[in-house]
Amino acid sequence: MARKISMKQAINEALDLEMKRDPTVIVMGEDIVGGAGAPGEEDAWGGVLGVTKGLHAKYPGRLLDTPLSESAYIGAAIGAATCGMRPVAELMFLDFSGVCFDQILNQAAKFKYMFGGKAKTPVVIRAMVGAGFRAAAQHSQMLTPVFTHIPGLKVVCPSNAYDAKGLLIQAIRDDDPVIFCEHKNLYGHETDVPAEAYAIPFGEASVVREGKDVTIVSYGLTVQRALEAAEKLAKDRIQAEVIDLRTLSPIDWDTVVESVESTGRLVVVDEANPRCSIATDVAARVAQEAFNALKAAPQMVTAPHAPVPFSPVLEDLYIPTADAIAKAASKIASHAIAA
Amino acid sequence: MARKISMKQAINEALDLEMKRDPTVIVMGEDIVGGAGAPGEEDAWGGVLGVTKGLHAKYPGRLLDTPLSESAYIGAAIGAATCGMRPVAELMFLDFSGVCFDQILNQAAKFKYMFGGKAKTPVVIRAMVGAGFRAAAQHSQMLTPVFTHIPGLKVVCPSNAYDAKGLLIQAIRDDDPVIFCEHKNLYGHETDVPAEAYAIPFGEASVVREGKDVTIVSYGLTVQRALEAAEKLAKDRIQAEVIDLRTLSPIDWDTVVESVESTGRLVVVDEANPRCSIATDVAARVAQEAFNALKAAPQMVTAPHAPVPFSPVLEDLYIPTADAIAKAASKIASHAIAA
């Protein structure tokens, strides 16, 4: 039974269903219950934006509030994962990975390999990503490229409520460490979501709009922008195919390459900074694998090479806009129409 | 007056000359002097591989041994830089950035922007990068893409002693934070190096070999491999142009694009892992900017999407070899000869 719910609710539901199904699933993070040791209400927060609200009452003792010690508790989640638990650790903002990066980069990501295959680290690190929240440079980064770069990690970034639920369920069931990136400006975004549990396999992009003239590849919030751009383009009789990568590592090269082989044109949209980004990753791979199919230069539309500014007028220019995406697509696809 | 010296000596000399020239240059790190508080010899180590050896005697009090607290001392270097010093902090292995990443990602890189231009953070973080030292997964990473991704940082990775000296001098004089990456397997590599101080400007790639058939772009250790590959290719009458990026941020797009415009073919060689790497960065940019000049698909030669293995037999396969580079170049350039 599907209802329209927000991405925030979808994430809460995924946690709820998996905690119910599997007693080894535990959740930890700062204020994810809230009010620990305080005189007032229990379950006072449910996380800084209320994503885990209500779970404490259902699963008492299985959601752990933590001190402000990300290395310690993210590391503890990782350690517990190697000992048979399936911890979901909330890092609040992915920007805070700076204070616990070692546990992700050098521990979780590498155990299996360093130990000759003899370890399994089924941990999920949930964190908010992205700009548009007027939260400035240290609370707005995308950072997906940093984690996608690291072998041993899986990186997920849903663009809507339906995917968020299915991908988080998969992340929890997955036997590898997963960085689960939640765009804070999508929390309120609603789609139809079935009430029951379902898992969306990793490494399967979704073609969210079909089109024959140009392939627009993105993930997260900018998928919504890409869809808007496609609408605009349609008015100019340019049919854009929009691909939502959904998972960045593993990434579904087949769907991307196949699409470009049919459209001959690629625009990659990435809210991350431009250098060594998902944008370069996709553009370069397509250039290498589907060179002969390309009828025009692949275009990258990204945030600028700058930190995220605070002032709303600047921040609104920071995230790739539907206009910028449409413009990049027109640039390479308008002659498709002329022909 | 130029003499043949090793990259290790060249780095030592750069530090020496800059400390002499500028009293605000200080150096800090673990065991960079060595023997602190111990009963034996002063200046017992000069860093784990002896790079700073001898400087303590010349500049007593200006090289500071640190406790094993990377966040604290890298952060202190950054803080001191905003207060008029020019600290050079040694992080030993860039892999250890995991335990002090916040100070680099969210502090040093962002001050100038977050503070509306009103800060200046002339800090240099020196660290060893790269594989081939049988040091396994946590002491062998390249990680250059992670830092290149971050706006506000400059990233340098020399391929030889001459460049190392000139680039480190520039890094110290530079007013922005610089991640200075020293490939541990180049420390013994010798070139002619002038005794006096000289600065190599950032953002100027060097064409280390000219050729008309294919452009091979790299940095660090693999520049040497690319040169070997070029030798091999020459035997097959393929003339490879080899470009050493020297600095990854800023990066010299002009030299790269110009070269590809003349050769029509690109191979990017990156010792980093493949996803969101310098390889994708260069290949994507070239595909976007010089699409019409490209006669064949750009090729990326990188480490695999795997941590660095310990066993020498595996590690030797990990770093891109001259053979792999030559093969990638042949694949796209052999018909250049046929024609």
Place this chain on the structure above:
Amino acid sequence: MSKNPFPLSKDELLKAYRTMRTIREFEERLHVEFAKGDIPGFVHLYAGEEACATGIMMHLTDTDRIASTHRGHGHCIAKGVDVHEMMAEIYGKATGACRGKGGSMHIADLSKGMMGANGILGAGAPLACGAALASKFRGDKGVSVTFFGDGASNQGMVLESMNLAAVWNLPVIFVVENNGYAESTSVDYATAVDSYVDRASGFGLPGVTVDGADFFAVYEAAGEVIRRAREGGGPSLLECKMARFFGHFEGDAQTYKAKDENELNRANRDCIKMFADRVREAGVVTAAELGAIEKEVEALIDDAVAAAKNALPPTPRELTTDVYVSY
């Protein structure tokens, strides 16, 4: 007028009062303006904690440096950052202290020795160590102060820094602003030791705990640790216990607090009221003198808000400026 029993001159007392009132007025006004929806992003208010910033900063000059927190407005004002520039920054305007690019969590003014509010908890501690190191090398006698909350006290960067400061004998003061909460979590839950002085001992640092609502207690304790640091005696920890009058950030429903907690704190733990009562009762300062300052401060904040609202935002080209000195 009777003899001044305080360790500060009348002028200094008035200055302290003006500073504390300015902070309070700034924060109370932000509370109101935020509710109107005009202020973008997160705002963490310092109301209730004014005596801590002020009692410490009275000992510092522009040569001394502070590294602040996400709850940084009070530190900024006490350190002398221009109130108009602060307000404009919070509104995201080009006239702001950071040209609108930083916002509340990143206000800085290095010319005043204010190294920045910080959105990353604990990050200021290493930076303050660096500032103190620079002072040592420059021989400028500067002292650095790093502020962090009871929550951030458990962040590795803070803990490492205490040890580093002791090892290098740095002129740096670690100020724990213990307001009892980190977001909604009590310090009793999150910090496993009763006294931060004990924690400091574990790093070889002398420490002292004071009632952060008592301006004079803060002032005297801070004076001693800062004097020691200035004279080469090394780092110390100063714990100020106090109450935050508002929520963690604006919009926080504060259900984790006891029902009447805010009211009781306002009634019994208001550092400004306590200060005013004491200096008045001692007969050193008159109610009229205090009232004049209050008026002055109100006008200042009114003006700052009006100016901030009217100011222009940064121009689009500023999106990509200030990333590097040169690139």
Place this chain on the structure above:
Amino acid sequence: MSKNPFPLSKDELLKAYRTMRTIREFEERLHVEFAKGDIPGFVHLYAGEEACATGIMMHLTDTDRIASTHRGHGHCIAKGVDVHEMMAEIYGKATGACRGKGGSMHIADLSKGMMGANGILGAGAPLACGAALASKFRGDKGVSVTFFGDGASNQGMVLESMNLAAVWNLPVIFVVENNGYAESTSVDYATAVDSYVDRASGFGLPGVTVDGADFFAVYEAAGEVIRRAREGGGPSLLECKMARFFGHFEGDAQTYKAKDENELNRANRDCIKMFADRVREAGVVTAAELGAIEKEVEALIDDAVAAAKNALPPTPRELTTDVYVSY
């Protein structure tokens, strides 16, 4: 034979001796083999510190977990990791504990509760907290032990973990292996407090310091803190003071040490010699029994080295296996 005055049975004493001798022999042999140039990479030897690993591990079963360090051979052996597999790992062979992909700094055997040596100092502390948390949830009564050196004791991850362990009341023991040096740097320089027990107090943890060369002191102190943790009494810190007989890593010229430091340590601070003397002098174990173990251990190590040298390295395809469970 006279009555056993020790807290261990004769069999246990012999087991402890065998463990310590195995570690010593393993390390002494690596010292020799490394000098020949056959062993790739960095090797950090544990010789001199055997009583610490052994005295602690005598209290642990496979359900209990340890997180080790770069100097991890002793922990591995004492926790029951197969010596042949360890040696093969150090030689980078496919028969190694990690199929040759980890090397000396990454030996692990989760089936034995050995969560890995670690090339990142301090990284084991959060991991051990996680293992302890898992034990709490599973109700398996397991205790976790994290080892770190005097150097790593100043790493933020270790310090944060102490607080976390106390807050969550985790069954985890923090063992400071204080051998006086971090690489070439003295603990007197790098750690700003004289006693790690004081540091532990700052995190609400009980702590105890013992002579790490005295097996029985370690054994008894460890027994107490482990028992307390197992019974739900929460975390503790145990500091073992001892000497490392070799350099930081093989190849270290050790000029930072006093001239005769290694010789004096070997003469006066040899935990194995001290142990052997005590059990022999007490008349509980004979010299012949000890001698038999020595022979046995020597043969074991000989065999392990020979097997490691003869073993095959991993095949090229292993370069890219074991990155993920599935991808």
